[in-house]
Amino acid sequence: MSRKPQKTSFFLPYQQDWLKDTSRLKIAEKSRRVGWTYVQAYEDVRDAAKDGGMDVYFSSADISAAREYIRYVEMWSRVLHIAAESLGEIVFDSEDDIKALCVEYSNGHRIYALSSNPKGFRSKGGKVVLDEFAFHEQPDEMWKAASPAILWGYPIRVFSSHNGKDSRFYRMVEEAREGKGGWSLHTCTIQRAIDDGLVEKVKKLDRPATEEEKAQFLQECQDIAGDPETFEQEFMCNPLDGKTSWITYSMIQLCEDKTLPLPIVIKGEDIHHIPLDEYTPYLNIPPGTYFLGQDVGRKKDLTVYWLFEKIGNTYFTRYIIELHTVKYRYQFKWLSFLLPHVFRACLDAGGIGSQLAEDAQEDFGTFKVEAVTFNNTIKEDMAITTLRSFQDLSIRLPSSEVVRRDITKIKKTTTTSGNARFEGERDKDGHADRFWAMALGLRAAKGSQIYYQSSRRKSSRR
Structure with missing residues (x-):
């Protein structure tokens, strides 16, 4: 059995696993609120700012997630002492009046955070990051628009909590589980995150969390979910069957x-x-x-x-x-x-x-x-x-x-x-x-x- 990576002040073992995976195509089914956008922003800053870097196109299901992502990008740029300029919201595509939040690096490459509008990816080339993909309004159209952007050898990252078995994201995860499509699959339930030190990180503990503290944190997640089905889907990576309840x-x-x-x-x-x-x-x-x-x-x-x-x-x-x-x-x-x-x-x-x-x-x-x-x-x-x-x-x-x-x-x-x-x-x-x-x-x-x-x-x- 391979030894787990050591915890660091920045990243927990499941986050380190994601960073150390250099596969061109990576996909992750994950619990909510386990810091995936946080670690992805680090990877993207590193890829955009390095010598011979690349443009990065990040898209989430809503604009608030895009803003959170850009804040992480700006934070990592400062932590890594990388010269960067925040351009704020710019017109990304004048023809379709699509705007994006943007950070530019000294090598000329940029990180863009867009809404979930598929038109934003047309005729673009670079690294593609699709956050909470199961919750995009037009996932099929988004995939058609975004996937050609990586044809010149760029990487793509797709991650999300689940949203039923009828979603494109679920189908992609199942393909990855079967070894199809060239995907490298990662799974992180809330229990895995807790085992890897999430409670200590959230509560800023300078000691290992007690079993009681871990149980209390898990109960808080169940309370947030509101019902067992939602908890299983959004925190334990168990998507609901396509035949959902008539009344939820x-x-x-x-x-x-x-x-x-x-x-x-x-x-x-x-x-x-x-x-x-x-x-x-x-x-x-x-x-x-x-x-x-x-x-x-x-x-x-x-x-x-x-x-x-x-x-x-x-x-x-x-x-x-x-x-x-x-x-x-x-x-x-x-x-x-x-x-x-x-x-x-x-x-x-x-x-x-x-x-x-x-x-x-x-x-x-x-x-x-x-x-x-x-x-x-x-x-x-x-x-x-x-x-x-x-x-x-x-x-x-x-x-x-x-x-x-x-x-x-x-x-x-x-x-x-x-x-x-x-x-x-x-x-x-x-x-x-x-x-x-x-x-x-x-x-x-x-x-x-x-x-x-x-x-x-x-x-x-x-």
């Missing part, structure tokens, strides 16, 4: 309210010891405009009741009640307790839910209770309605990890005939039962709006 963690978190009650969980065996009337005193349902969704399960899946209250144009989650392996007779008791409080309800009437829905319609009326038999068209309609509720922030739900995971199970796929399908995986926490109960509750609310509009039209005719 970030969308859910924008609609969470920590004051709302967490789900009430009822296990099948509990119902024999704790009758319904011992639960109901804790369910405070004051007068209001309520809507109910129910997704039905018995043994493998859950029965979930999702109760919304409409206030203004926002739907607040008042209760999520989960019944795990509860007998149908007790499920109907819960339904009979909730339905008198609601204006309208949509109940899952497919398969094992048909009798519950039929009995509820008979007892409470067909307007109050809509029996919904799932098919692809209805599921697509509910999925779109639910997505829009998250997009316009008109829904509020509790801050619950199990609810988040359940909602993000839903993926959109397309059949060979071109039809959309919305399905969720089954695991120990259910089969996206909470999502469909929520979607049915929103369907009940939207259906009531149609009823109101229809009633107003009839009244005006009269």
